[in-house]
Amino acid sequence: MLLDNITLTQERAQKENHFRSLVQGSSDVIMIAAPSGILRYVSPAAAGVYGRPAEELVGTELAGLIHPEDLGRVVHEVRRFLAASPVEEPTTRIECRFRSGDGGGWLNVESTVNRHHGGLIFNSRDVTERVRLQAQLQHNAEHDPLTDLPNRALFTRRVQQALSGRRASDRGAALRGTAVLFIDLDGFKGVNDTIGHQAGDELLVQAARRLQDAVRKGDTASRLGGDEFAALITGDGVRDRDARERHILELANRLRATLSQPYLIDGNDVRVNASIGVAFAEPGLGAGELLRNADLAMYRAKAAGKGRVELYKPQMQQDVVRRAELATRLRAALHHGEFALLHQPVVCLADGRITSVCAQARWRSSQGVLFTPEEFLRVAEGGEKTAELGRWVLEEAVEQAAERHATGLPVPVAVRLSAHRLLDRSLPLGSVEALLTRHGLPSGSLVVELADTDPRVSLDELERRLAVLKRLGVRIALDGFGSGPAAITALRRLPVDVLKLDRSLVDGVVESARLHKITSGLLRIASDLGMQSVAGGVDLPEQVAVLRAMGCTHGQGKAFSGALDEYRLRRALAAGHYPVPSSPAEPVFVGGGSGVYSTGVTAVLQAGTALRSHNETPVPPT
Incomplete structure (x- = not known):
């Protein structure tokens, strides 16, 4: 027994030593x-x-x-x-x-x-x-790699958390004042295209920093992708709905102003605007629906002119459904021949001669619905449909102008193109030359109306493109002259032949003495530079008389004619001219300032040939 105990003790000691050595x-x-x-x-x-x-x-x-x-x-x-x-x-x-x-x-x-x-x-x-490492991987999965802001997945989760509340009793307070701001940087694509993607990335980083600094500590700023950002503004429990909306809209407008300030990139000021859509949380609304509503409001802000804030309204969803249906139809419309090209005469104000025509697309769907250019151009804007529609208008206008020229009606045709479109690789200048050659359109018979002078577009590249077109015999018209400083810069740099006054100047030229002086000054600039001047949107006889007296050389509008189909256009060209009134006496404004013309214009119109407004040619069903 003693030997057994000694042996057991030794074995236990060996095991303990072995365990201790391991430990x-x-x-x-x-x-x-x-x-x-x-x-x-x-x-x-x-x-x-x-x-x-x-x-x-x-x-x-x-x-x-x-x-x-x-x-x-x-x-x-x-x-x-x-x-x-x-x-x-x-x-x-x-x-x-x-x-x-x-x-x-x-x-x-x-x-x-x-x-x-x-x-x-x-x-x-x-x-x-x-x-x-796990935390870093989790952070990377939930944050944008460029700006380090929360990405769409994390932002959506935080929106859902804000809508849910910790307890059911919290949800009413959580919803009150909770809103999502959907932000898009207008013109960001132009930054990438003109000064490079590296500069674009730097702009996004700076914009993200401004957004992060603008929101409260408990709110969430996010980059959703591309040039789209969002902000979650959590509720403060305020019960007054009007006060909540006012507070959030004030915040959104401050944010819009902040994001629209110049960005210093490589020593240069780069400008973009911000369009912001605002949507408030509502009972029963999920995170995805709230984001969708803010997105819809943002697109409404862009459609209304960009660089603005819009609050979501239920009607916007119906508009989106209509635009989606319209976009689906538009894809097939060109191939099915549903577009027609109308032409509006441009008239010499001195003698009423038709000196050129302006090509305008119209769309009547196979269901017989006539869509205005504002509707289908907004749907087509910025995508492949815009380029396809632009190519069709240019080719159709040149072909029809050549046919008229061959039958003894040699009137130039003007086609409206944006600066972005002129710089687009899908419109090579060789294709314009080939188009003119194929249809045999003589030099000087095509006028390109530069539809915008976006400050983000490279004027150097645009100047080179227009110079090549000039060598092909294409004349250049600058549209929207007088609408802002960008047009003056374009006039100084670009090889322009014709100045087309912005419609806002024409609309009030009869009533406003101040606008009369501004328009007169711009027309003197055109005259001093030896350029033709065209007033667009001349719809009233009084405007014709006043603009002619101010030195405007040409007019376009319903005071002469709306847009005409080919048959009516040929009849108008065969007639050759429209009646114009005699020059009015010196204008006298009511009250010595802004107001309306006194009887001077009325007397002239009564004494001269009466002017009639001609409605636009109806587009027949296809």
């Missing part, structure tokens, strides 16, 4: 805690992992090593584990933060926990680097 040689920290939570044993690896020697930790409370924010969770898990069956659950795993060294640093530690005589054995390892 002391392990890189993991082994800790044994008594039922009271006091550490009874700590392996030497603690010095390397926790930055404190094992002897210093023995006798201290385990709870003192655990981060206060994690302690409750750890205690709950330990109690659950001790209450469970040892057979069914021999071990558990706990991950928490442990104190590192004597300072305030913390390590992420993962521990395998076993029972030991009523207490616990912790086999712990440092997983801080793994947790950091």
